[in-house]
Amino acid sequence: MRPSLSVRGDQRGSILILSTVGVVVAMISAALAVDLGRLAQSKRFSQKVADMAALDASRDLNRACAIAKESAVRNNFDPAGLDCVDPAHNPTKDVVIGRMVGGNFTPDPTGDAVKVRARSGFEAAFPFVSGPDGVSVKAIAKISPPEAGFSIGSSLANFSSADNVVLNKVLGGLFDNPGAVNLGALTYQGLATSTIKLGDLATEMGFGSVDSLLTADVTLGQVLSAAATVLNNQDTALAASVNQLAAAVRTTTTFKLGDFITAQQGSGVAAGTGIHLLNLITASAGLANQNHLVEVAGALTLPVTGVGSLSTKLGLTLIEPAQTYIGPVGGSVRTAQVNETFTPTLDANPLGVGLLTVSGDIPVTLSAAGATGTLDTVACLSPQGIGVGVSATPVTTSVSTTLTVHSLGIPVASVKVGPASANSASASNSVSFAYPGEFTPPATPKSTPAVPPGLTLTGGQITVTVLGVLPLGVTTSSIANAVLGIVNNTVTAVSAQVLSPTFASMGLKLGQVDVAALEDAFDPTKCGHPALVG
Numbered sequence: 001m002r003p004s005l006s007v008r009g010d011q012r013g014s015i016l017i018l019s020t021v022g023v024v025v026a027m028i029s030a031a032l033a034v035d036l037g038r039l040a041q042s043k044r045f046s047q048k049v050a051d052m053a054a055l056d057a058s059r060d061l062n063r064a065c066a067i068a069k070e071s072a073v074r075n076n077f078d079p080a081g082l083d084c085v086d087p088a089h090n091p092t093k094d095v096v097i098g099r100m101v102g103g104n105f106t107p108d109p110t111g112d113a114v115k116v117r118a119r120s121g122f123e124a125a126f127p128f129v130s131g132p133d134g135v136s137v138k139a140i141a142k143i144s145p146p147e148a149g150f151s152i153g154s155s156l157a158n159f160s161s162a163d164n165v166v167l168n169k170v171l172g173g174l175f176d177n178p179g180a181v182n183l184g185a186l187t188y189q190g191l192a193t194s195t196i197k198l199g200d201l202a203t204e205m206g207f208g209s210v211d212s213l214l215t216a217d218v219t220l221g222q223v224l225s226a227a228a229t230v231l232n233n234q235d236t237a238l239a240a241s242v243n244q245l246a247a248a249v250r251t252t253t254t255f256k257l258g259d260f261i262t263a264q265q266g267s268g269v270a271a272g273t274g275i276h277l278l279n280l281i282t283a284s285a286g287l288a289n290q291n292h293l294v295e296v297a298g299a300l301t302l303p304v305t306g307v308g309s310l311s312t313k314l315g316l317t318l319i320e321p322a323q324t325y326i327g328p329v330g331g332s333v334r335t336a337q338v339n340e341t342f343t344p345t346l347d348a349n350p351l352g353v354g355l356l357t358v359s360g361d362i363p364v365t366l367s368a369a370g371a372t373g374t375l376d377t378v379a380c381l382s383p384q385g386i387g388v389g390v391s392a393t394p395v396t397t398s399v400s401t402t403l404t405v406h407s408l409g410i411p412v413a414s415v416k417v418g419p420a421s422a423n424s425a426s427a428s429n430s431v432s433f434a435y436p437g438e439f440t441p442p443a444t445p446k447s448t449p450a451v452p453p454g455l456t457l458t459g460g461q462i463t464v465t466v467l468g469v470l471p472l473g474v475t476t477s478s479i480a481n482a483v484l485g486i487v488n489n490t491v492t493a494v495s496a497q498v499l500s501p502t503f504a505s506m507g508l509k510l511g512q513v514d515v516a517a518l519e520d521a522f523d524p525t526k527c528g529h530p531a532l533v534g
Contacts, residue, residue, distance in 0.1 A: 042120060047137045049077040050118035051532060053095075054141035057114045058530040061097055064114045068095045072118070082118065094119065100533055105140050113142035113533060140534030145328035147269050148386045149521025150433075151279060151445075152373035152513060153322035153335035164188050167282075170316060172248070174285035175220070180248035187241050188278065194238060195274030195440075197520070198261070200230045202271070210270040214258035220288040221249040223257070227280065238277075245281065255287035260335075264327030273326050273520040276440075283321035302344050305489045310344035325375060326521045332374040335513075341365045342494045346403065348486065356471055358415070358479075360403035362487060364455075364494040367396045371448075371513040376430065380527030384435040390448050390513050394423040397455040399491060405464075405479055412468040413476070415483045422455040433517035435524065445516040455491050457484055 053071040057064040069079045099111035117138045164185040172181040202213035204226040224246035231239035260283040263270040301309040323333035343363040377387035398421035405413035429448040464476040
């Protein structure tokens, strides 16, 4: 029994030692917790000071150092913690001018951003908590460039019955499903005056941002189906019409919405900006068949003075659709590159002599070389609004064909027409929009002055070759004059009755440009204000 008593005696005093160690550990833990809490509080305060100083300094970069110090003093911060002597040329200082490049701040005395570092001393029980320099935080700010948006080449506000007939056939061709599209003029008017927000479209299609939406490969069917789903919350009847269009699509070619919607990456207004539905549909359909010729045979009949009604064939190649721009001043987009050939088939008796007839095709080709729109100005203060500079390039009209003259069904002459072409004049204009009255929706586009295309052939551009015996009283001169009248009347009719309505249905106009300001892309309350960027 003695040995066991000896063991118990060796353990005497152990509880006191453990208690002492526990108390020391508890005191260290408490001191560390206090240090960490005080450090967090100091960092929060310093960060607020740095944020405010950076925001204030960004308003006038020429006085960034003085303004930052004044801001610190107003917020009860020791200005000694802002060392900014010669800030533009010494990136080691606390107030530095620079610019954001790829999300990183780069010192640059000509930059548009300012970085402010706020330093404050911090005496901790454990120096390693704050480091050798105490608390040091930073903030980067710049004046957010005023943003706005506009569409160019997209009036689409009104349609006649002829326009919706043409557009139905053109969309059927673009959908790779001729004859499947049959919407009325009122439906097209609804599509033209309605908008869908880019953010809603991105969400419905499963994209986390507008940037991702614009750069992704999508199909026409996907875009239309998503648009119809979004529209269900706005207009169920219009949603049903878009669903009909989605069901008619056969083409599976992919394209990018960014090919006709240009938005500055990370733009704060892009998600809330509404895009015209008809522009979205026609532009997407055109891109799904980009550079592919859409032929609509027998689409229309063309009344021609002195001839009667001619059966026609329409060929359309859309190179570049109507465009939308969202971003800061200086951004540009180019639109309306289209080639169209309208081919009336002639079978007429222009001379009124017996059974003498002139037959053949008269293809009239029009190339709309396009226009460039640039966001020139954004006025944040009264009067508020934007200005868009427009530079339109010439529209070319051309005719080249060979017709045949028959007498009693026998070819007696060949008539060569052209080749002949004419260009409209180029023009540069500035279009301004007052906010909010002249912003869309509803659609209130403004047009640049019209420079209509035209082509009038002369007698020297008609060549008649005799192939057989001409009827009595008929000469090569009389044939040439008759054909000259037919072709000139046909070109005039094509431009007025077919080419212009067809282009208008696709959001384009001949010889002039339509521009509309987008209401959702312009917010005067956030226009040109300082913002933290890092």
